[in-house]
Amino acid sequence: MSTATDHRPRLRARRDVVVSLSTVVLLVTCVVAGHLFLDDTALRPNSALRLLPPSIGHPFGTDHLGRDLFTRVVKGLALSLGIGVLTAAISTVISAVLGICAALLGRRVDGVISWLIDLSIGIPHLIFMILLAFTVGGGIPGIVLGIAFTHWMSLALLVRADVKQIRDAEFILVARGLGRSSLFIACRHVLPLVLPQLLVGFVLMFPHVILHEAALTFLGFGFSPQTPAIGILLSEGMPHISSGMWWLAVLPGLALLLLVLGFARLGDRVRTVLDPATSNG
Amino acid sequence: MALTVSGLSYGYAGGKLLYRDASFRVEAGAVVGITGPSGSGKSTLGALLAGDLRARSGEITIDGAPLPRRGFRPVQLIHQHPERAVNNKWRMRSVLRESHEVPQETLDLLGIRSEWLDRWPAELSGGELQRFCIARALHPATRYLVADEMTAMFDAITQAQIWHALSGIVRERGLGMVVISHEPALLDRLCDEQIAVESFRD
Numbered sequence: 001m002s003t004a005t006d007h008r009p010r011l012r013a014r015r016d017v018v019v020s021l022s023t024v025v026l027l028v029t030c031v032v033a034g035h036l037f038l039d040d041t042a043l044r045p046n047s048a049l050r051l052l053p054p055s056i057g058h059p060f061g062t063d064h065l066g067r068d069l070f071t072r073v074v075k076g077l078a079l080s081l082g083i084g085v086l087t088a089a090i091s092t093v094i095s096a097v098l099g100i101c102a103a104l105l106g107r108r109v110d111g112v113i114s115w116l117i118d119l120s121i122g123i124p125h126l127i128f129m130i131l132l133a134f135t136v137g138g139g140i141p142g143i144v145l146g147i148a149f150t151h152w153m154s155l156a157l158l159v160r161a162d163v164k165q166i167r168d169a170e171f172i173l174v175a176r177g178l179g180r181s182s183l184f185i186a187c188r189h190v191l192p193l194v195l196p197q198l199l200v201g202f203v204l205m206f207p208h209v210i211l212h213e214a215a216l217t218f219l220g221f222g223f224s225p226q227t228p229a230i231g232i233l234l235s236e237g238m239p240h241i242s243s244g245m246w247w248l249a250v251l252p253g254l255a256l257l258l259l260v261l262g263f264a265r266l267g268d269r270v271r272t273v274l275d276p277a278t279s280n281g
Numbered sequence: 282m283a284l285t286v287s288g289l290s291y292g293y294a295g296g297k298l299l300y301r302d303a304s305f306r307v308e309a310g311a312v313v314g315i316t317g318p319s320g321s322g323k324s325t326l327g328a329l330l331a332g333d334l335r336a337r338s339g340e341i342t343i344d345g346a347p348l349p350r351r352g353f354r355p356v357q358l359i360h361q362h363p364e365r366a367v368n369n370k371w372r373m374r375s376v377l378r379e380s381h382e383v384p385q386e387t388l389d390l391l392g393i394r395s396e397w398l399d400r401w402p403a404e405l406s407g408g409e410l411q412r413f414c415i416a417r418a419l420h421p422a423t424r425y426l427v428a429d430e431m432t433a434m435f436d437a438i439t440q441a442q443i444w445h446a447l448s449g450i451v452r453e454r455g456l457g458m459v460v461i462s463h464e465p466a467l468l469d470r471l472c473d474e475q476i477a478v479e480s481f482r483d
Contacts, residue, residue, distance in 0.1 A: 170366040173333050178380050178420065179353030192370050 013272045020266040027262055028081060034071075035078035042068035043075070043228065051240075054247050061247040063236065073252045076230040077259060080210045083143060084263075087213075088205040090148040092155065092198055099159025100186050100194070103167055113160075117153045125150040129212065133221045143222050147212045155201040162194050196274040204267035207260035214256060230256050282309040282344050284330070284356065284425045284457055289339030289481075291322075291329060299325055303339070303481035307425060307457045312448075314468035315461045317478030323461045324361075326478065327429040330459060331358035343424060357418035361430040363410035367402045373413055374398040380417040391416050391446050408439040415447055425457040433462070444471065 046066035054061045060069035102113035120128075133146035166172065167190075175185050210230075216222035217231025225232055230252055237248030284307040292298035299322035307313045317323050328334040330341060332348045341348050343355050360366040367376045377383050377398070388395070391412045402410060411431065418426060428447075432440040448471065451458050460471055468475055 170360050170362070171368045174358075174360075174366050174414075174417070175379060177331055177333065177354045177357060178417070179351075180379065189368055 010273070013269060016269040017266070017273055020262065020269050024262045024266050027259055031074055031077045031081060031259075034074035038071045038074055040071075042071040051245055051248075053245075054251070060251040061245075063233075063248055064240070069233075069247065069251065072228040072233055073230070073255050075228040076233055076252065077255060079227070079229055080213055080256075080259070083140065083213050084206045084209045087144045087147045087151075087209040088202050090144065091152045091205055092202045094148065094152040095155035095159055095201060096191070096194070096198055098152070099156040100163050100190055102156070102160045103163035104182055104186055104190065110160075113156075117156055120150070120153050126215075129216065130219065130221050133216055138221060139223065143213050143216055146216065146221075147209050151205060151208060151212075155198070155205070158197055158201070159194050162197055163190055166190065166193060200267055200271045200274060203263060203270060206267070207263040210256065210260055210263075283307060284309075284344075284459075285340075285342050286330070287340050287342075289329065289341065290337045291325065291334070291339075292337065293325075298337075300478070300481035305476055307459055309344070309424065309457045310452075310455045311474070312451070312458045312460060312472045314472035314475040315459060315478060316463060316465070316468060316475055318463065321478045322481075323463075323478050324429050327358055327427045327459070327461050330425075330427050331356050333358065353420065353422055355422055355424040356427060357420065357423045357425070358427045358429060359411075359414055359418050359431045361433055363407055363414045364402060366414050367410060369402045371402070372398070373400055373402065373405070376402070376413055377417055381420050383416045383419070387416055387419060387450070390450060392442060408435050408443070411435070411443060412446075415443070419450060419454075423456065425459070426451065427459045427461065429461045430463075431460075432467075433464070440467075 044067070046062075049058075049062045049066035049068075051064055051066075052058055052062040058068050058070065060073055063069055063072070098113050098116070102110045129146040129150045131146075132149055133142035136142040136145050172185055172189055175189060213222060213229070214231035214234060217229045218235045220235075222231055223229040225236075233252040234249055234256075237245075237250075237252065240248045241250075285304075286306070287304045289303040290298055290301050303326075305313070315323050315326060325334065329336055332350075332354045348354065348356070367373075371379075393409075393412050393416060397405060397409060397413075405413075415431075426447075432443055435443070444467075450456075460468060462468055
């Protein structure tokens, strides 16, 4: 009855954004601070400290070469964060450019881009990703390009649909009548209107990238074994699970899960607040 | 010097033709009224004249040259709903600047106050917004104006003010104007000539 009741779901959604945003910021701060301040000597092999279970000195225990697992996990997550930002940014830009071009530049361009989207969706993305990473030669470029070039389609489709709804708006017809180019219309009229969609896409892309980076590395197509990437830690830890040394795989896995869930939740909550259709519920 | 329409035909996909072989001309400096009941194709004719739609057949020429496909169009359309014709994420100053640096004199004639320039579209009334849309359409290169039910949404006083200001500017610049409306009193007052859209039907 009262208007106060009507605002409650929206307020709750906003509070959720604040909560999940703080979680993510806290996690990221910890990882970045750890990456900057943790002592690198803990990463040197030390045969006296091999395969120790978690303790005060080594919160995550040590691995089969006597390296401190906590330090390795923090360094690995820092690497994942960097790659996540870079890859999500590249794929968001691809989605935005192709989605806007498809909707704005006429039927022929739309046909070509839609065909490209269907084609890319049609190829099993894990295989495509491995092929791309392998072609570029593994390492950071292989991972970044492999994931970015296989994960732009759904956001591009969303952007294309959004832009199609506004491309015949009167203010855009007026802009064309005043002689404004498609580039001007795309940058000044269309981009600000699809920016919320892009922001949500970027945040939701992020956990995806981190998981795929770990998967690629786990399968041997990502980083070299010396890099303290989460995928490497997981693949090194797996054989030891059966012999009772659970911390080698479980603790890095949990750390990864925490970061990924934090970002996924944040993206979800931001979408709820920005999208009027879902925020009314 | 005239906006000429010859042999124009247009119909929406799957529907009957709205006009068959329509021809008329609007001399520079003349005001021509287009009348007709709702749904008879008045606004579609306005969109065709402004180049927002392309005719099935026939020709529209401006002072002898065909309508330009790209770049600035010398026929400017003023829409019925100003709030849809401006991007609500732009301040009014930017809305004007998308067209040209509108001289202070034009702003004064149209009754646009300088403090409105820094407002968002949502902070202005429909009548105030429409004045901006008119100022925007009065680009130095504009030769003809098409006013599509431009003041149908406003009260009598606002209507009178807007038309008074615009008529003065149009006369002074020697622009041709097409007034689309279903209000006989308004057309009788403004127009040198009136055309009923139904006369283009067959």
